[in-house]
Amino acid sequence: MRQQRMLIPTLRDVPGDAEVVSHKLMLRAGLIRQLSSGIYSYLPLGLKALQHIQTIVREEMDAAGAQEMLMPALHPSELWKASGRWDVYGPELMRLEDRHGREFALGATHEEVITTIVKDEIQSYKKLPVTLYQIQTKYRDERRPRFGLLRGREFLMKDAYSFDRSQSGLDESYESMYKAYHRIFTRCGLNFRAVEADSGAIGGTDTHEFMVLADIGEDTIVHCPSCQYAANLEKAVGQLPAFADTASKQSGQHAEPQKVQTPQVTSIKQLSEFLHISPKQIIKSIAIEANGEPAIVLLRGDCEVNEIKLKNALDGTEFTMLSEAGIQQIGSKAGFIGPIGLQNVKIIADSSVIGMQDAVIGANEVDYHLTHVQVERDLAGLAYYDLRNVTEGEHCLTCGHELSFAKGIEVGHVFKLGTKYSRSLGASFSDENGASEPVIMGCYGIGVSRVLAAIIEQNHDERGIIWPASVAPFAVHLLTVHVQDEIQMELSTEIYKSLTDAGYSVLWDDREDRPGVKFNDADLLGFPLRITVGKKAAEHIVECKERRSGDQYELTAEQIIAHCQTFFQTGGRSSHE
């Protein structure tokens, strides 16, 4: 393509509202333009990269035996009511009425639609297993769209759904998608980790998110540098190092709990300062209410409750903080709650509390705490759970190595759905004996447009984008320094033809512009190889620059094709020998 007439509106300045690198560079390089908050148009270069990602996704999904189809974006509300999500989904689900007043949702995801199709079209075990996918626009009315394509309201997604007759079948389908996702993100040139994620109340143990490591990521990943363990913070578990408390050994190891006056000391921080002890020696007691019943949650003083883990411990029940009146009713006082002496209250303890010695708890009396509490002696019979966020310094439960923390952008998610949708929407099959069973489902998503942004987040420098060859809008940027120069134009024409004949995609900068502007734009657009036709055109010599390595060298025009073959065979990352 010739650049003169192509719509590639590069910008020198960064638009004010763009916060993250990928958003800034996609605007500056003329890949996208915003139409409304969280809603973008893809200009020609942006669409080319997006299409290359789609091609990779299609190839790997097809190779994994998944079948592509395409479902509508307009969903009749009846389907979402049948699954129960019409009410649950909240304002993120965009809704409208047609001219006859019938309600529709704009598809935020397609479980309802695909399950209905499978219900109608697959009745026998003979047609199972099957995995269906689509690449399709999704709509989610995010409260706060931001970061360009990373969190939009209209975005491109690949969503796949597997249908199996057994749990072991689901395990195989899941494994197949899991491996395909590895290949997809690898081919896209991403540095990513598959992390264990929480599956919520739906069930299923093997739920993974694919996280692209990036400082601007909105998710926290906990991973072990020594073994393969990785999980998101919602799900991550670790081993707290034991708190070596010298003081307790000397003084109160065998003492009875003792009530001490702690006037107006209601927080862990205040208490630790007042008693000159570590927060690690305090047991934090949090009063909650779930299903109308009060409960006390115990954690070591330096730990934070993970709400998802707590909800899971409550069998998926939603919970709220217990009111002051509620605290009174269980016989305690806000700020001075403790697990000893309460009645008719369920106590749920995090594993960080196990074996604490000489600990401090609230005395359920204003301005008093209890010291010298021995958990094994004074709080015997506690039910322990994993309720806390893993913290820096915890150790890997698998190998014992200290865990690392990182930020990640979620680009993919594989999930064992089970029978949630097949039961509510009635998708069942008959087995060899004619017995009817609900189909067992998995769902698998990739944020295709988010992948595009994540690639740029990980592949850029201060001058612009550095495309992986697999997704670059063009492989080669051919740049003619002076388009008025007949010799340069003649050689450029020749090179352009030979490259395109050889199957390389080439953007030819044939603009009448200052060379500096053109070189800057070439770095900003960031195609793997730049070939510059300049002063030495008469000698048939061009300059070649590799965008990623920065290597620059001269080639004769006749060497170009062979050089491109070598360069792109190695994924555009090799440097010139």
Added chain:
Amino acid sequence: MRQQRMLIPTLRDVPGDAEVVSHKLMLRAGLIRQLSSGIYSYLPLGLKALQHIQTIVREEMDAAGAQEMLMPALHPSELWKASGRWDVYGPELMRLEDRHGREFALGATHEEVITTIVKDEIQSYKKLPVTLYQIQTKYRDERRPRFGLLRGREFLMKDAYSFDRSQSGLDESYESMYKAYHRIFTRCGLNFRAVEADSGAIGGTDTHEFMVLADIGEDTIVHCPSCQYAANLEKAVGQLPAFADTASKQSGQHAEPQKVQTPQVTSIKQLSEFLHISPKQIIKSIAIEANGEPAIVLLRGDCEVNEIKLKNALDGTEFTMLSEAGIQQIGSKAGFIGPIGLQNVKIIADSSVIGMQDAVIGANEVDYHLTHVQVERDLAGLAYYDLRNVTEGEHCLTCGHELSFAKGIEVGHVFKLGTKYSRSLGASFSDENGASEPVIMGCYGIGVSRVLAAIIEQNHDERGIIWPASVAPFAVHLLTVHVQDEIQMELSTEIYKSLTDAGYSVLWDDREDRPGVKFNDADLLGFPLRITVGKKAAEHIVECKERRSGDQYELTAEQIIAHCQTFFQTGGRSSHE
């Protein structure tokens, strides 16, 4: 692909609500399924055909120098208000509000969005001309969705927009798209005509619709079998054969108009019977009101008014029938209106009235008409327009041959927009002298999903679809008669591998089903070539059947690849020699 596990739910019976062949066959062959009225899912086979059409469209648009991009479906209402279409478009435009109460339209078309992008990104004549296109889902809340993909509410469209600095530039861009459309529809295997269409009040003389000839078409096409002339009924013009009226020559050629009593005779049919004359001897007078002014429209009695032509003759003003009170006010009586003796009424005559002799008109008096009216003498000075629908029997204005009528499905439309959107949305460029001018636009649409249905409408028989090779979901249907037979399976496996290695797309019917069911399904699915592995597998002999010609013959397994090469080189229409 192996058919056993593929989602191809063929149906023996035709679903009740499907009226047209393409809709019936797309349901029966498992290409699509309805989710809601006018809203469909594409199952794997349907999507493959749709993607092949998209590929053809892309290749030809790119070859014509158009650049692909992708715009959102959610449009902020401000844009549609700026163009004036928010109010004009009516209930066909689907609308919704986001969580903050901001109004959006679901894009029915993208003039507003693309013009806004071009306004922001193109300021100089140096970046013109440019043609941009997208393949994208459109939403139109049709009052009566029907005929499957032919008139849906969510459908796939290719829309292109050209931007030029001059009218002659627009002419070139238009011509380029016009030619690309010819190539696209030809490659899709369609029998089509490009017909002149009415451009309405927007202007532009070269507006064409691409019509696929089909009896179920909702549009009427008038075309000349002898020359290239073709137009839709809204636009078509013709020459009425003169009415050879022997009676008038004998009796009233020179007589004065004469008032005759015609009691309760108010229609053309009644009048023609009462007076024993042809409707061709009567002048029909229709009283209308436009811009608050009354007017009389005259046509020969056997002609029908074409509302679009009449509106154009009124400079684009909308009109209504004149009320009975209005008819009284201009001094006439309903049922007896005539052009003589009225005052302060504009008279607009269709060219069919020119030179009528001894004609009959209303006398503007209840139960009376005037006979012996000579148009040239008694209605001198009339302004003549083309106001009627062309009727069977009219002759081509270009070559004089009698015109033919046909029904058509509109699959494409090319349109010279001019500056309607660039003016209302402020898209202008500066020329060499720095003067600012609005860009001159054209727009060009193809109903991609409608093309799919139109192809089937034209390519089928009583047994099923007959795909053109260019868009067939698979090129070859490999059918194993008895999958329990090891020799058959072994040979099938071998053939499947050699065909796919040679680059042919193959659906392999490996189902354990009765041969009759499999042969019927193969005809229904309609891929160009069927290769059946049956009894003669041990001799390496297969049966080959061409779906279109019906030719059947034996081949050795070793001959298959060479045979496919010959067959598909000629577009899958050749027969076996």
